[in-house]
Amino acid sequence: MSEIVMNAEVRQVTGKKSKRIRWEGNIPGVYYAHGEENIPLQVPKQSLDPLIYTSETHVIDLRVGNTSKKAILRDVQFDPISDRPMHFDLQGLREDEEITLEVPVVLTGGTAIGVREGGLLQHIMHKIKLSCLPKNIPGKIEINVSELAMNKSVHVGELTVPNVTILENKEDSVVAVVPPTVQKEATPEAVAAAATTAEAPKEPEVVGKGKKPEEGAEAAAGAKEEKKKSA
Numbered sequence: 001m002s003e004i005v006m007n008a009e010v011r012q013v014t015g016k017k018s019k020r021i022r023w024e025g026n027i028p029g030v031y032y033a034h035g036e037e038n039i040p041l042q043v044p045k046q047s048l049d050p051l052i053y054t055s056e057t058h059v060i061d062l063r064v065g066n067t068s069k070k071a072i073l074r075d076v077q078f079d080p081i082s083d084r085p086m087h088f089d090l091q092g093l094r095e096d097e098e099i100t101l102e103v104p105v106v107l108t109g110g111t112a113i114g115v116r117e118g119g120l121l122q123h124i125m126h127k128i129k130l131s132c133l134p135k136n137i138p139g140k141i142e143i144n145v146s147e148l149a150m151n152k153s154v155h156v157g158e159l160t161v162p163n164v165t166i167l168e169n170k171e172d173s174v175v176a177v178v179p180p181t182v183q184k185e186a187t188p189e190a191v192a193a194a195a196t197t198a199e200a201p202k203e204p205e206v207v208g209k210g211k212k213p214e215e216g217a218e219a220a221a222g223a224k225e226e227k228k229k230s231a
Contacts, residue, residue: 001139005061006047011040018087027085031062031071033092039064041090048085052076055104056139062090070134072101093134100167102127103138105174109146114177119150125174128159129167136163148177 011028013020018028021042031039041064051058051073060071071090079086093099104127115121128141138161143154157170 001137002056002058003061004050004058005063006043006051007063008041008043008047010064011042014040022086027088029088029090031064031069031090031092033069033071034094034097036092043088045085048073048076048088052085055106057101057103057137058139059093059134059137060090072099072137074101095134098131098133099137100129100131101137102129104140106140106142107145107175108142109144112145112148112177114148114150114152117150118180119177120180121145121148122176122178123174124176125156125168125172128156128174130161130164131167132164138164143175145175145177148175150177150179152177 021028026042027045027048029041031041062069062071070093074091075089076085077087105125112121141161153173153176156168156172
């Protein structure tokens with residue numbers, strides 16, 4: 001796994017005042033490690049780009065002043081509108097302590113056999129959670145899908161990564177080739193039935209039963225008048 005050098009400065013302002021740091025083109029962050037005090041940092045945005053926009057995990061050679069520390073990028077917070085990084089967390093590494101992290105899954109081998117037969121490739125798990133010593137952190141987990149046939153999949157339990165403990169369910173599928181979804185064509189009988197239903201005249205909607213109150217009163221008055229005339 002490759003290392004990336006990150007030159008950082010100790011951040012003098014915290015909280016809401018960190019907005020000024022972003023206006024100046026820098027991103028605020030923090031370094032933390034077991035048994036050490038947290039260090040507030042700031043780095044130029046371009047220093048984060050190789051760590052954010054990548055398909056590999058990198059160990060960071062963090063340099064602050066005259067000190068150098070090994071770390072990994074643990075978290076990045078983004079602005080929900082601009083998608084610009086707003087804050088980052090670096091976790092320090094100790095040579096003798098295992099660390100838990102997620103490593104990207106990269107598919108290799110070109111087009112799978114099942115896809116050439118008309119199937120669809122589903123990349124289900126894009127990262128795998130594992131635990132290992134810092135020296136054994138894999139940059140990525142590669143899966144060759146060239147021989148993956150229709151209705152076949154690669155499960156977590158089939159992955160082989162030296163010197164690491166995979167912390168995912170062994171039965172979970174990482175990648176699979178599935179048949180395409182085929183929509184059934186409507187039969188002539190179903191089409192005819194639908195057309196008949198659509199063309200059939202609708203009955204008038206019944207708003208309410210009985211006569212309106214005023215209509216009932218007028219009818220009663222008319223009946224009384226007729227009765228007088230006949231008398």
